Structures are given as structure tokens and as C-alpha cells.
Amino acid sequence: MEAKQIEIMDTTLRDGEQTSGVSFSASEKLTIAKLLLEELKVDRIEIASARVSEGEFQAVKGVTNWAKANNYLDKVEVLTFVDKGVSLEWMIEAGAKVQNLLTKGSLNHLTYQLKKTPSQHFTEIKETILNAESKGIETNVYLEDWSNGMRNSKDYVFEFLAFLSTQNVKRIMLPDTLGILTPYESFDFVKQIKDQYPHLHFDFHAHNDYDLGVANVMAGLNAGADGLHLTINGMGERAGNAPMASTIAVINDFMPHIKIAANEKVLYTVSKLVENFSGIMIPANKPVIGANVFTQTAGIHADGDNKKNLYFSELMPERFGRTRKYALGKASGKANIQKNLQELGLQLNDNDLKKVTQRIIELGDKKEVVTKEDLPYIISDVLDSYSYQENVKVNSYALTHAKGLKPSTTVSITINGTVYEQNASGDGQFDAFMNALRGIYKIKKKELPELIDYAVRIPPGSHSDALCETIITWKNATKEFKTRGLDSDQTVSAIKATEKMLNIITN
Structure with missing residues (x-):
């Protein structure tokens, strides 16, 4: 018919x-x-x-x-x-x-x-x-x-x-x-x-x-x-x-x-x-278009996807201009970690992979948000390996903000063993910090990624002394990626997230 x-x-x-x-x-x-x-x-x-x-x-x-x-x-x-x-x-x-x-x-x-x-x-x-x-x-x-x-x-x-x-x-x-x-x-x-x-x-x-x-x-x-x-x-x-x-x-x-x-x-x-x-947000679990609907969280699902796509259905994300993701958290297994490592171009032996998996599970139990971009640092922390050492470190910074004056920042950072200092002003303290970094990287003839999203949150029901999480989305010539910083001060948490970004682009 x-x-x-x-x-x-x-x-x-x-x-x-x-x-x-x-x-x-x-x-x-x-x-x-x-x-x-x-x-x-x-x-x-x-x-x-x-x-x-x-x-x-x-x-x-x-x-x-x-x-x-x-x-x-x-x-x-x-x-x-x-x-x-x-x-x-x-x-x-x-x-x-x-x-x-x-x-x-x-x-x-x-x-x-x-x-x-x-x-x-x-x-x-x-x-x-x-x-x-x-x-x-x-x-x-x-x-x-x-x-x-x-x-x-x-x-x-x-x-x-x-x-x-x-x-x-x-x-x-x-x-x-x-x-x-x-x-x-x-x-x-x-x-x-x-x-x-x-x-x-x-x-x-x-x-x-x-x-x-x-x-x-x-x-x-x-x-x-x-x-x-x-x-x-x-x-x-x-x-x-x-x-x-x-x-x-x-x-x-x-x-x-x-x-x-x-x-x-x-x-x-x-x-x-x-x-x-x-202004009406799409629920994360809304079928087809929700943020989470093509994200596998359970490690057994990622393992099945590695073995003949056992957990795939006709509802493939590519049909809708999307891609499948593998979440990192307390339900993650080795297969989830491997999928994310593959996307980063990293490889671990079985023993090291077990240690990293255990660490991610511990972070998940503490309600920590674990992203693919965190993996190099988790690996460095768990394995104490020189392979993934931080090549960029923000040594110190002075943030000034006075009424009637533009905010300014003095920054000292170490890049591959060399210390750089720079001072800059901006529309806000974090903007001034970013302008100082751009000055340093201009000397190195390297452009920083574009900041395309900046999200701040504290745990529901928390008070003014709560930890603040800043999630920044960056975009360079080849991809978009996110980094996360955690601190009791919003600007400092943004600086920590930026430090992660600097290591990602330097590694």
C-alpha cells in the first residue's frame, strides 16, 4: 500500500x-x-x-x-x-x-x-x-x-x-x-x-x-x-x-x-x-532535543556501544544533527571513561584506567560535576604522572575594584617553566584578568579561545558562603569545550576554570 x-x-x-x-x-x-x-x-x-x-x-x-x-x-x-x-x-x-x-x-x-x-x-x-x-x-x-x-x-x-x-x-x-x-x-x-x-x-x-x-x-x-x-x-x-x-x-x-x-x-x-x-528552557530529558537524551551515563551502556552498538536504537543523534555523549559520574564504568579518553586522544593501560574510574566514582558520590575536559587533571592527580602535568599555572593575581575607577588586574603565570606578568583593565574584574592573559599570549603570538558562555551556580538552598561553580564554554578554530572552576569566590572560580582552559590549549 x-x-x-x-x-x-x-x-x-x-x-x-x-x-x-x-x-x-x-x-x-x-x-x-x-x-x-x-x-x-x-x-x-x-x-x-x-x-x-x-x-x-x-x-x-x-x-x-x-x-x-x-x-x-x-x-x-x-x-x-x-x-x-x-x-x-x-x-x-x-x-x-x-x-x-x-x-x-x-x-x-x-x-x-x-x-x-x-x-x-x-x-x-x-x-x-x-x-x-x-x-x-x-x-x-x-x-x-x-x-x-x-x-x-x-x-x-x-x-x-x-x-x-x-x-x-x-x-x-x-x-x-x-x-x-x-x-x-x-x-x-x-x-x-x-x-x-x-x-x-x-x-x-x-x-x-x-x-x-x-x-x-x-x-x-x-x-x-x-x-x-x-x-x-x-x-x-x-x-x-x-x-x-x-x-x-x-x-x-x-x-x-x-x-x-x-x-x-x-x-x-x-x-x-x-x-x-x-526563554522557555528545554528540559534536559525531553525526547530527541533534550541535552541529556543522547548521553549515556551507565558504564554498561558505553561498554555495549563499544561491542557491536548493543545499546543503540533507531533514534540515532546524528539524524537530528547531534552526537552521542558519555557522561562521567558515579555510574561511570571503564567504558564511559574510554569513550571520553578517545575523544581527547588519550590512552591508559587497564590498571591506570581502574584508578581513574574509581576517582570519578568518588567525585560523583560527592556531587562533583565531572567533564571530559577534567580528565587530564584527574589522571594527573590519580597517577601522579608527568605525562599530564599542568604546563600552565596561575601563580598570583591582584584584583582591584574601586568606585569610579575601571577594574584592573595584575597577573603572574608560569607557562612551560617561564614566568610572565601582565597588568590590564577591563569592564569587570574577570574581564580585566582575561585582558591581562591576552597580553601575555600576544607576546607568545598565540590567540586565546573565544568565551561563548559563562554560567555560575551554587547548590540549591545554599547561603552566601556556599561554594560557587563557574562553567565556561570556549570556542577555538576546531571545537567547543567547557571548563569548570570551584571556589567560594565567583571571580576566583572563573579564574580556576580559565586556568584549566589554558592547560587544554597548551598540552
Whole structure:
């Protein structure tokens, strides 16, 4: 049987923006829209609700201007309302050509929110569709609260569908507005509708209130749904919408009877950009795109990966533009250590490897964060080996910070046995310290890596006298890497992390 091509409509910029505390700027909306259509290659995007604000109007205009110039305008959609053409005029003025008309998909919503009869509602919808048609606007129709409608007022839903089947509507959209459905119901409800109207196009719109969004999507597709509504990172109201990344992975791996155009290779890139723009952090254990989901912690898993990839599945990180990592901590075994040593180009004999493994387990028990970049120093500490001695040592430094004066630092360091001193000022004490180092390394005609991230944290619940951990991400011509420093003083912990970086680039 030939696979069925289904549409994916991304609603991150409309439904996803209903996430509490999220509001994308006009330039952010345009950037995300471009990525969704040009890189991720979703079939359609829903970018706004009509009549929201002047800022939203300008944001929509920016997207539609770009879309029109690049032949994407028929893929850009705006949520509109049954309001005698007011929202329709808003979207037309904003340059959009496709309306997603919000109507009532349950008798409860119709009766208690609109206080109208089905015939009154249908008449107004018909007028809105005819008005859109006269202006060259394509119409899709949302049946808001459709899932409760199927549970509690099925006769009304089928009366509504019978009416819509006679109208000039391209797609009928079936939202589980409150995220109440089970996979069994999702399949049953969609199938009943597709069996009766096999030639109409139905989109399924899942929410994730019970963490069943992806399961419900699978069920809806198996029942014959023709399209899906998804959001990047599962953003959306309350618990969010069915997430884009997990859904694409599930379709590609478990549903050979379904075809999609989306490019899974760029999922991680798009997800991280939306994370940055929205300020909503991706949980570390979120499937496909979480920071930890391709990190093996247990040593037995790393050992299995060394022996015929025993712990690999179809969910390979390379598919999503990522790589597998092997964490170092109290659950680490020799195989985890070996994987990280291989990445550093280091080798140890079995006896030395056992000693290093034991030391990492001890650090893990103390809640120490152990990174791949720490390995040379752990090895040096455990084995007392000259092979991995510190070649760079920060001997001393004087940090000055006085009101009205620029912070300055005097630094003394030893590089391969030679002592260097330098003084510099900067915007802060650590900036001054880095400027002094740059002066020293300029003498040596060597550039320092670029600092691209600087994170500081103390243990939860600690007080002002707590140890402070500074994690700095560096980037040189070949790679990104992180170093960590620990001290009761934030600047000193950053200096310790920097000292590690200097040894990494000098070794």
C-alpha cells in the first residue's frame, strides 16, 4: 500500500505563543517563520490571531511580505473569528491569504459561551466563508472543543460537519482543545468522521495535558487524519501542544504508511533557536532535543556501544544533527571513561584506567560535576604522572575594584617553566584578568579561545558562603569545550576554570 502524504502545520507562532510569559518580537517571528518553511520544511504555519494588537499586526505583515516575495504566502495562516468580517479585514490588511476560522465544536461552548442555536451559528459561519471567498481568501475551519463535542454532543458535531461539507472550506480542523482525549478516543472519533467523510481533509490538533499528545497523534493518523498541528518544543497553553520533534521521530520510525516532508536533521537547531527566543528552557530529558537524551551515563551502556552498538536504537543523534555523549559520574564504568579518553586522544593501560574510574566514582558520590575536559587533571592527580602535568599555572593575581575607577588586574603565570606578568583593565574584574592573559599570549603570538558562555551556580538552598561553580564554554578554530572552576569566590572560580582552559590549549 502506498504511503499517505500528510500535512504538518506548525502553530508555534500562534498557539505556542500562548505559553505563559512568551511573546515573540516581529523580527523573532520572521526568523522562526523562515526556519520553519525553508529549513524544517513544514507544510504550513499558523502565525497569529487576528485583532490582537498593533505589534502583532506589524509582525504578521513582516512575515506575509517575506512569504509573498518567496512564494510561501499560501502556507501562512491566521486565526480568525466569526465577527461579521472584522478579523477577516484585519488579516487581509496584514497581507495574509488563508484564514483559520474559529467556530464552536461542542454544543456546550455554543450554548453557554455564544448563547446561540446551531442554525444561527451555521448561518454566521456561512456568511463569513462567503465574505472570505469574495475577497480571494482561503478558509480552514477550527471546531473548538471538538473532543468534548464528540464525547457529549456527537449529534451536533455531525450536524456541523454535514453543514461544512456543503461549504467552500479547504480543511476542517479537529482540536482536542483541553487535552482530554485518550489514544483510544482519538482513533475512534477521527475514524468515525473519516468513514463518513472520506474525501474531506481533516487536521488533528492535540494538546498534552495528560502527556498523551504524541500517542494521540499516532492514533489520529492511524484513523485517517490528513494533517497535524504541532509546535516546536511542545510549546502552548497549559501543558502545551503535541511536540514537533517527538512526533516527527515517531512517524519516521514507526509509521511507514505515513509520509511527511519535514526535515528531521534541523529539528535540534530550530528547537534551540525557539528556546532562546521564548526563554522557555528545554528540559534536559525531553525526547530527541533534550541535552541529556543522547548521553549515556551507565558504564554498561558505553561498554555495549563499544561491542557491536548493543545499546543503540533507531533514534540515532546524528539524524537530528547531534552526537552521542558519555557522561562521567558515579555510574561511570571503564567504558564511559574510554569513550571520553578517545575523544581527547588519550590512552591508559587497564590498571591506570581502574584508578581513574574509581576517582570519578568518588567525585560523583560527592556531587562533583565531572567533564571530559577534567580528565587530564584527574589522571594527573590519580597517577601522579608527568605525562599530564599542568604546563600552565596561575601563580598570583591582584584584583582591584574601586568606585569610579575601571577594574584592573595584575597577573603572574608560569607557562612551560617561564614566568610572565601582565597588568590590564577591563569592564569587570574577570574581564580585566582575561585582558591581562591576552597580553601575555600576544607576546607568545598565540590567540586565546573565544568565551561563548559563562554560567555560575551554587547548590540549591545554599547561603552566601556556599561554594560557587563557574562553567565556561570556549570556542577555538576546531571545537567547543567547557571548563569548570570551584571556589567560594565567583571571580576566583572563573579564574580556576580559565586556568584549566589554558592547560587544554597548551598540552
